[in-house]
Amino acid sequence: MRYTVFSGGKRLRPAIVLLACEAFGGRRREALPAACAVEFLHTYSLIHDDLPSMDDDDFRRGRPTCHRRFGEATAILAGDALHTAAFAALAEAPRDAVADLVAVLARAAGSRGMVGGQVEDLAAEGARPALARVRSIHERKTAALLAASAECGAVCAGADGRGKAAARAFGVDLGLAFQVVDDVLDVVGERRSLGKTPGKDEDSSKMTYPACVGIGRAKDAARRLAARAERRARAWPAAARSLLVDLARFVVDRTH
Amino acid sequence: MRYTVFSGGKRLRPAIVLLACEAFGGRRREALPAACAVEFLHTYSLIHDDLPSMDDDDFRRGRPTCHRRFGEATAILAGDALHTAAFAALAEAPRDAVADLVAVLARAAGSRGMVGGQVEDLAAEGARPALARVRSIHERKTAALLAASAECGAVCAGADGRGKAAARAFGVDLGLAFQVVDDVLDVVGERRSLGKTPGKDEDSSKMTYPACVGIGRAKDAARRLAARAERRARAWPAAARSLLVDLARFVVDRTH
Numbered sequence: 004m005r006y007t008v009f010s011g012g013k014r015l016r017p018a019i020v021l022l023a024c025e026a027f028g029g030r031r032r033e034a035l036p037a038a039c040a041v042e043f044l045h046t047y048s049l050i051h052d053d054l055p056s057m058d059d060d061d062f063r064r065g066r067p068t069c070h071r072r073f074g075e076a077t078a079i080l081a082g083d084a085l086h087t088a089a090f091a092a093l094a095e096a097p098r099d100a101v102a103d104l105v106a107v108l109a110r111a112a113g114s115r116g117m118v119g120g121q122v123e124d125l126a127a128e129g130a131r132p133a134l135a136r137v138r139s140i141h142e143r144k145t146a147a148l149l150a151a152s153a154e155c156g157a158v159c160a161g162a163d164g165r166g167k168a169a170a171r172a173f174g175v176d177l178g179l180a181f182q183v184v185d186d187v188l189d190v191v192g193e194r195r196s197l198g199k200t201p202g203k204d205e206d207s208s209k210m211t212y213p214a215c216v217g218i219g220r221a222k223d224a225a226r227r228l229a230a231r232a233e234r235r236a237r238a239w240p241a242a243a244r245s246l247l248v249d250l251a252r253f254v255v256d257r258t259h
Numbered sequence: 260m261r262y263t264v265f266s267g268g269k270r271l272r273p274a275i276v277l278l279a280c281e282a283f284g285g286r287r288r289e290a291l292p293a294a295c296a297v298e299f300l301h302t303y304s305l306i307h308d309d310l311p312s313m314d315d316d317d318f319r320r321g322r323p324t325c326h327r328r329f330g331e332a333t334a335i336l337a338g339d340a341l342h343t344a345a346f347a348a349l350a351e352a353p354r355d356a357v358a359d360l361v362a363v364l365a366r367a368a369g370s371r372g373m374v375g376g377q378v379e380d381l382a383a384e385g386a387r388p389a390l391a392r393v394r395s396i397h398e399r400k401t402a403a404l405l406a407a408s409a410e411c412g413a414v415c416a417g418a419d420g421r422g423k424a425a426a427r428a429f430g431v432d433l434g435l436a437f438q439v440v441d442d443v444l445d446v447v448g449e450r451r452s453l454g455k456t457p458g459k460d461e462d463s464s465k466m467t468y469p470a471c472v473g474i475g476r477a478k479d480a481a482r483r484l485a486a487r488a489e490r491r492a493r494a495w496p497a498a499a500r501s502l503l504v505d506l507a508r509f510v511v512d513r514t515h
Contacts, residue, residue, distance in 0.1 A: 004370065051335060051336075051339060054332075054335065056330070056331035056332040056335065057332050057335070074312070075312035076310075076312040076313050076381055077378070079307060079310065079312065079313070079335065080307075080374050080377060080378055082339075083307060083338075083342065083374050084369050084370040084374040084375075086339065086342055086343070087342070087365050087368040087369040087370075087374065088365070088369055088370070090346045090361055090364075090365050091361070091362065091365035091366070091369060093361060094358050094359075094361040094362040094365060096358075098358050101357050101358040101361065102350050102352075102354050102357040102358075103350075105346055105347070105349060105350040105357065105361055106347065106350040108346075109343050109344070109346050109347035109350060110347070112343040113340050113343040113344055113347060114260065114340040114343075114344070118336050118339050118340040118343065119340075121336060122333070122336055125332055
């Protein structure tokens with residue numbers, strides 16, 4: 004569990020939780036349990052997605068993947084325990100927010116969210132690239148958790164239904180932008196900065212944005228999505244929104 | 260997910276949730292989300308424990324295990340989605356109970372509960388049988404979730420700290436009795452009534468109660484534990500306790 008949680012991730016999802024909480028007028032401290040929860044959930048999903056029966060990845064963040072280091076059984080169980088730890092962390096959130104937070108995170112994680120996206124991702128390997136299908140995979144596999152992160156932050160700040168919907172919409176745009184950039188980096192990125200083997204998507208015939216529309220148009224799409232996320236964040240009440248704007252720019256400009 | 264959830268389990272854990280709720284003066288309806296949650300969590304743990312890299316079981320409840328039927332990736336993901344579904348169900352519980360329920364279930368499920376028990380169970384394969392170690396495995400792998408089931412029922416009924424502790428103690432005794440009987444049935448049971456291959460524990464050098472103390476003394480221990488669970492339940496406020504007493508007897512008298 005520690006090996007993969009503390010392997011130098013960008014902490015993008017918890018940053019979104021904390022900043023969204025501040026942007027809706029909450030205090031960062033109140034959002035810490037939810038911030039830990041989304042990172043635990045993200046880490047569990049990485050460990051399971053990397054397994055031999057799934058994407059069969061040997062490297063992640065410049066180190067052997069969890070199952071390469073500790074064996075398959077331990078990796079599955081480390082993922083399972085982190086999955087539980089995510090919800091355990093939510094139980095530490097401000098009491099009147101817990102039910103909402105659990106519902107939001109479970110919706111993002113479950114069979115209609117991340118798990119559904121991974122099922123579809125595996126099923127789509129080798130199929131003819133189709134933009135609607137890629138988008139549906141990205142929405143569930145990646146954008147769902149970024150949207151939940153933003154919404155959890157808004158929930159911790161006590162935002163109303165409109166605020167929560169706005170946070171979610173920001174997260175969806177940012178998440179799609181993030182994943183399109185991920186697809187692009189898998190084609191043009193370098194192993195050293197990526198910390199994983201580039202070219203894996205093409206090798207395993209993954210359905211990606213560049214495979215559908217080419218690198219140039221994929222980059223354009225990412226920029227458009229991130230710009231829309233930026234515009235959404237600018238409308239939020241508190242000053243922390245400017246950091247979210249920076250974050251939206253980072254997502255498209257990053258090299259890893 | 261449906262294949263394994265609807266494969267004819269005994270529904271022991273949800274029965275404990277509902278009856279414990281009634282025994283502490285609550286209404287059964289209020290405990291339904293928690294009852295679903297513990298069954299989903301139990302089912303996820305069965306699917307993952309059966310995987311080739313873990314206990315490598317081919318049959319469960321008279322049918323091929325999930326990974327034998329749908330492949331390993333789908334089985335891992337079905338387990339993951341059921342794990343999430345457990346917490347999603349808890350978010351539907353009475354609002355002021357959600358934080359407690361999530362904490363109780365997460366404690367039972369996580370690295371110090373079921374996952375820790377499974378890690379230790381795998382690590383103990385082939386080691387010299389030792390009663391304290393078997394007990395520690397059984398406490399985490401099996402008794403933790405039965406204890407959480409009873410405690411969740413008490414929480415849904417609005418029981419106080421003493422009531423919750425009493426429910427948990429009942430569940431620990433019942434859970435240990437249940438697992439000892441499971442160990443015994445693996446030696447003396449028949450494939451048709453068990454729905455799985457008997458003799459698997461010995462084949463994989465599992466650390467079990469009978470391996471430590473023999474069949475006779477293992478049966479005695481199960482009866483003693485179940486009798487203590489019975490006595491605990493008799494002290495509870497409402498009439499439903501008599502069904503819990505019946506349930507404690509069923510746990511030792513069962514043939515599957």
